[in-house]
Amino acid sequence: MNRRQSLQLLASTASLAGAIGVAGRALPSHAQQKSPAFSLPPLGYAYDALEPHIDTATMGYHHKNHHNAFIGILNAQVEKFPDLATKPIEAFLSNLASVPEAVRTPVRNAGGGHWNHSFFWDLMAPGGAKAPTGDLKSAIEGTFGSVEKMKEAVNQAGMTRFGSGWAWLVVGKDKKLSAVNTPYQDTPHMDLGAKPILGVDVWEHAYYLKHQYRRADYLNAWWNTVNWDKAAANFRKATA
Numbered sequence: 001m002n003r004r005q006s007l008q009l010l011a012s013t014a015s016l017a018g019a020i021g022v023a024g025r026a027l028p029s030h031a032q033q034k035s036p037a038f039s040l041p042p043l044g045y046a047y048d049a050l051e052p053h054i055d056t057a058t059m060g061y062h063h064k065n066h067h068n069a070f071i072g073i074l075n076a077q078v079e080k081f082p083d084l085a086t087k088p089i090e091a092f093l094s095n096l097a098s099v100p101e102a103v104r105t106p107v108r109n110a111g112g113g114h115w116n117h118s119f120f121w122d123l124m125a126p127g128g129a130k131a132p133t134g135d136l137k138s139a140i141e142g143t144f145g146s147v148e149k150m151k152e153a154v155n156q157a158g159m160t161r162f163g164s165g166w167a168w169l170v171v172g173k174d175k176k177l178s179a180v181n182t183p184y185q186d187t188p189h190m191d192l193g194a195k196p197i198l199g200v201d202v203w204e205h206a207y208y209l210k211h212q213y214r215r216a217d218y219l220n221a222w223w224n225t226v227n228w229d230k231a232a233a234n235f236r237k238a239t240a
């Protein structure tokens with residue numbers, strides 16, 4: 001390698017380091033940039049903690065790569081519209097009309113992606129309650145007849161989302177539970193004005209390595225990862 005090639009390599013490494021910095025990783029000490037508004041939330045458990053239901057490789061790519069990509073895009077919008085960093089992103093997702101048109105689509109997609117994945121990681125856990133109890137259990141039985149029927153309804157919502165999106169158990173504007181789906185990275189707050197209790201990513205990247213095209217198998221396996229303590233907390237918040 002001659003001197004010119006070495007300099008080119010250094011320059012491309014520096015710009016790569018900058019790009020990674022924007023995406024929420026450690027910045028090189030000479031970068032002198034303020035820390036980005038959004039950063040990748042830690043999982044709270046190891047990538048292999050949800051085995052055998054969700055495999056280690058999928059968890060790693062999904063968290064470090066897919067989720068982190070949304071953080072980078074979101075931080076790029078903050079550069080153009082700093083107000084995005086002044087409130088929880090939920091406030092903007094619930095009222096997309098308040099987001100300037102120039103950044104509305106990336107905020108919808110990347111802000112939604114960041115919110116959905118953060119919610120999803122928190123909802124899954126190797127510990128926690130294995131089934132709903134108390135008020136959430138009563139509400140599920142009142143609406144669906146049984147916990148099993150509710151799972152079938154959420155699975156159905158996931159199976160009928162053509163292409164990429166999410167399936168949810170939500171509390172709607174009418175304060176009732178229902179199973180719904182959203183396209184792409186739309187959150188239940190957006191068009192539905194609903195509050196999520198449970199949510200499952202049905203993009204192929206969430207299951208393809210282990211289950212290939214078998215979305216139904218993934219959905220059935222996923223229920224084993226749900227932390228019902230967290231779902232109960234979501235329900236309390238949604239119905240408060």
Ligand code: MN3
Pocket residue numbers: 062066117201203205206
């Ligand atoms: Mn995903």
